[in-house]
Amino acid sequence: MRTLGYYAIALQTQALGASDSGLGGNALAWIAASSPLSKGVLFILFLFSIASWAVVLNKLWQFRRLERQTSSFLDIFRRSTKFSEVQSVCRSLSHSPLVGVFQAGYAELNTQLRQGDGATNPGGRPAAAGGRLTLRSFDALDRALLRASGVEANKLEHRVDLLATTASITPFIGLFGTVMGIVTTFQAIGGTGSTNLSVVGPGIAEALIATAAGLAAAIPAVYFYNLLTNKVKLYLSGIEDFSLEFLNIAERNFT
Amino acid sequence: MESTTDILRERARDQDSLGQSHALWLAYALSLVSHAVLIAVIIFWPAGFLSSPETEMPTVVMNISLGGPVGPSQGGLTALAARPVQEALPLEEADEAQWEQPPAPAPPEMTIPTPDARRRPEADVAVESAPDESRGRTPTRGPTLRREGNALAETGSEGDGAGLSAGGLGSGVQLDVADFCCPEYLSLMVDLIDRRWNRRQRVSAEVKMKFTIQRDGRLTDIELETPSGYFALDTSAERALRLASLTPLPSRFASDDLTVHLTFRYFAEERP
Numbered sequence: 001m002r003t004l005g006y007y008a009i010a011l012q013t014q015a016l017g018a019s020d021s022g023l024g025g026n027a028l029a030w031i032a033a034s035s036p037l038s039k040g041v042l043f044i045l046f047l048f049s050i051a052s053w054a055v056v057l058n059k060l061w062q063f064r065r066l067e068r069q070t071s072s073f074l075d076i077f078r079r080s081t082k083f084s085e086v087q088s089v090c091r092s093l094s095h096s097p098l099v100g101v102f103q104a105g106y107a108e109l110n111t112q113l114r115q116g117d118g119a120t121n122p123g124g125r126p127a128a129a130g131g132r133l134t135l136r137s138f139d140a141l142d143r144a145l146l147r148a149s150g151v152e153a154n155k156l157e158h159r160v161d162l163l164a165t166t167a168s169i170t171p172f173i174g175l176f177g178t179v180m181g182i183v184t185t186f187q188a189i190g191g192t193g194s195t196n197l198s199v200v201g202p203g204i205a206e207a208l209i210a211t212a213a214g215l216a217a218a219i220p221a222v223y224f225y226n227l228l229t230n231k232v233k234l235y236l237s238g239i240e241d242f243s244l245e246f247l248n249i250a251e252r253n254f255t
Numbered sequence: 256m257e258s259t260t261d262i263l264r265e266r267a268r269d270q271d272s273l274g275q276s277h278a279l280w281l282a283y284a285l286s287l288v289s290h291a292v293l294i295a296v297i298i299f300w301p302a303g304f305l306s307s308p309e310t311e312m313p314t315v316v317m318n319i320s321l322g323g324p325v326g327p328s329q330g331g332l333t334a335l336a337a338r339p340v341q342e343a344l345p346l347e348e349a350d351e352a353q354w355e356q357p358p359a360p361a362p363p364e365m366t367i368p369t370p371d372a373r374r375r376p377e378a379d380v381a382v383e384s385a386p387d388e389s390r391g392r393t394p395t396r397g398p399t400l401r402r403e404g405n406a407l408a409e410t411g412s413e414g415d416g417a418g419l420s421a422g423g424l425g426s427g428v429q430l431d432v433a434d435f436c437c438p439e440y441l442s443l444m445v446d447l448i449d450r451r452w453n454r455r456q457r458v459s460a461e462v463k464m465k466f467t468i469q470r471d472g473r474l475t476d477i478e479l480e481t482p483s484g485y486f487a488l489d490t491s492a493e494r495a496l497r498l499a500s501l502t503p504l505p506s507r508f509a510s511d512d513l514t515v516h517l518t519f520r521y522f523a524e525e526r527p
Binding site: 046050054056057061062103104107111144148192194196199 | 259
């Protein structure tokens with residue numbers, strides 16, 4: 001046999017050469033070439049991610065405005081001597097949950113006082129001497145405040161549940177996409193009869209993108225869900241505190 | 256004056272009012288835009304977003320190193336699994352081994368048997384064959400048999416692979432397909448290229464070329480990967496590739512083409 005030269009050869013298959021640019025420029029082509037199922041999975045994850053981030057942004061804006069307005073409302077409430085003064089600023093601070101509680105309590109108070117203002121109801125208590133207004137039912141006022149805080153709590157928690165859903169569902173959706181992708185890959189292996197890494201590798205990598213996308217959607221959702229529910233809890237205790245304060249003032253002045 | 260219920264209803268409706276949902280739509284738009292930006296960054300990041308530019312992707316390189324020092328011209332296909340097999344050499348004519356003889360028993364001196372000496376008692380069992388320990392290897396003396404050839408040299412490489420040995424003037428083949436089917440094709444390819452290549456230059460240098468073998472045997476995408484620094488050597492290597500006419504890829508090979516990195520090594524030496 002004739003002597004061969006002094007060379008060393010590195011052979012490279014085309015498929016392996018294509019994958020060494022990572023998740024770089026060819027990621028678009030890669031996704032475009034993937035199966036409809038994995039495209040669908042990625043699309044669903046994309047929608048979930050967009051929706052959850054939109055809710056996060058919306059809630060953060062809402063809460064920031066809410067905190068600002070609540071602090072100025074409390075400032076006004078504690079400095080003023082009359083409920084009617086406070087009522088007049090309610091319109092401009094309507095994003096604070098305390099405003100809703102206050103308005104409900106004030107309306108209930110007004111209704112009761114107006115009724116008590118007239119002739120003595122049969123069976124009711126006569127108006128107190130000296131023209132001093134009295135509350136007919138203290139419990140009714142309490143219930144009105146309770147209803148108002150229920151409404152405000154609903155408003156605070158509105159749409160936060162989407163974050164919890166995203167956090168718990170998207171990893172599973174991604175995992176589903178991955179498992180189906182791996183199933184397809186193994187079918188491909190069976191079809192070609194080749195266990196070459198250059199045949200198997202891209203398929204599995206493509207399948208794993210779905211799990212990565214699911215995690216990328218879920219992780220911020222978990223974080224912001226905890227952040228927002230914690231804030232909601234704080235606001236709820238603030239509402240509770242405010243309604244007790246309101247009851248105290250009403251009891252002091254109208255009994 | 257509104258009743259409490261009216262106020263509560265008003266407050267509950269507030270969250271779906273236009274102002275509120277306007278903010279929500281704004282949030283959706285912002286979220287969509289930031290997602291689009293993020294995805295665009297990932298896709299159009301210059302050198303791959305996830306792989307750091309310094310580290311190369313680990314390739315499944317199987318080193319079947321066949322390049323060897325200059326030696327006698329002998330060659331042939333090596334076995335699989337990267338074990339170059341030496342050419343079997345004719346056995347040396349060994350000197351005849353001499354059996355080591357136990358020393359001859361000394362002749363007994365003449366003695367008068369003692370009258371009261373008795374015979375040792377006979378064994379109960381008649382011995383039919385020697386016990387195991389007493390059999391076995393016969394100790395030998397003399398020259399050891401030296402055996403050459405047919406030795407397997409462990410190259411330390413792992414995995415399967417195929418290679419060809421060109422004997423002393425070996426060519427190195429590096430495969431990074433774990434199961435490239437056809438070692439004989441490589442041998443043929445190297446041989447065909449070598450016929451067009453003028454190896455005998457006055458300097459030692461290395462030129463690394465890259466090319467792609469199409470299914471029908473055409474060579475395309477011939478590029479100079481690592482220049483030697485000498486224009487003549489680069490040109491000579493490229494010329495060898497352009498002139499070589501290869502046979503079509505073996506039908507058992509699955510891909511449509513095969514990209515090869517080939518190093519041409521020039522040695523400044525006089526060889527016939």
